[in-house]
Amino acid sequence: MTLDDLRVFTAVCRTGSLSAAARDLSCTQSAVSQHVKRLERELGLSLLERHTRGVLPTAYGRMLDAAVTEGLGCIDHTLRRLEAAARSGVGSVRVTTGATTVRHFMAAAVVDFRRHFPRASLEFQTETASRGCFDALAAGSVDLAWITLGPAARAVEQRPVVELPWSLAVSAADPLATRTEVSPADLQDARLIGLPENSTARRQLAAWLAESGIRPVFDTSVTDWDTAILLAELGLGRAVVPTLPAWSGPGHPDLRLIPVPGLPALTAGWAVRRWDALSPLALAFAETVERHCGTATLPRHPADGLAPPEPGHR
Template structure:
């Protein structure tokens, strides 16, 4: 079984399209189709069901898909271990919540880049759910996500603690007024965001029914919509501080059991820890709230 064929299979499965997979892999569609056919013949099963909109992964394909990331990561770890002489270098692929990147990581990553110029640091943002999937499937080496997290394949470490606040337009002076607003909307990140889930739980406990949420992929867009009176949001206090001080939004504090949330750094427990990863965590830990290491929950 050729590892390159497995990479082709993973890309097609993820995109649901031979053509889009070919574009990502910088090849032609006919090459992707041929490689998939060879893999199917070798395994003796169909990996995809073809249809007018593209392809769907078959049950057999779904069963082998988890192994692809692990095999690819194992080979990459072996290569990294062989080349790792203790001096941080090479690629380091991380993920982070957008709020964590804006509030906590920007200055830290700048310092890291200056201290370790031989490391090619790549940070992608996403929701907690998406980032966890990326780490579990070995597409990211680690990620900063909102807790709590429970997964048998992940190690987790508390690195920051955030205070969440409810933000509204300045015309709303207390949370009691929310129940009187018809068609109250929440302004949120995409499904999979833990802050979104916490906001929905908070409003449900208050007996408040909201209209369909408005989803945005940008922190600035969420704050701007709240400022304009479009809806309300739940975000870390630090990321809304400037808008609050400028008088663009009103901030409503919550009791500690609702407001405090841990930001965790998660990584696969079976992954190789490179010198670059060790150097990064050594920079993060002094700035963390507790610095405590929590193994598998």
């Protein structure tokens, strides 16, 4: 068997389809099938179960997928780290996150990073939920994931960066618009705009409200907080959202963000496979984002040969 056989097999397990794996890998479905068959022939075991809608790994397949994902991810990260050190700041940093994260948390950091590392490139991969970010990390296709922190996935390390208090977004014409704050009890039976049910933030919000005996109705679903706030500003509903500075101020006269102090703050931050396996460039970008978010909790590794910018630089 070859490393390519193993990479193709994990892609099939991740996508649940031979054809989807072929699209991701830019090869033919027949080639994907041959890689899997070679693994099964050498191991003498069935690794996939074929169904009308795709494939699922067998028990043996799941064992192999877990081991290969862990092993190849470590190899990929180490090779990228060595390449970055050898090229002294030339390389790329691959980040997966939600659609509006760069706008709210990384805009200034991206400018700062590019000024200090002009030969480095940044690649952003958009996901709609933390699960997709975890899958990208596990597959080794990204270095860093910016997520809403929740229970850690297997073989993923998380670091909190910023806490986001909750607000109720309503239009200026809403009956609650004149309130200085609202309580969870004010949300009983409220019809809310929310993220999809599989998102970490939506699950956490629903759980916190349920602890207070509050069960709002999420009758409108959107893929990101910005869309939820925009719909609320247009008077198309209410939305319980993290307090995002970009929406505050005179630029949005028809919007009101009313604090909900009774809810625990949402925590956002980084997820990585292993901090000590990050390339110097990826670590420098993570630290730059943290610094611009007002914290400095990540470890620094000047011995890696690529010292990050000093905290006073902007």
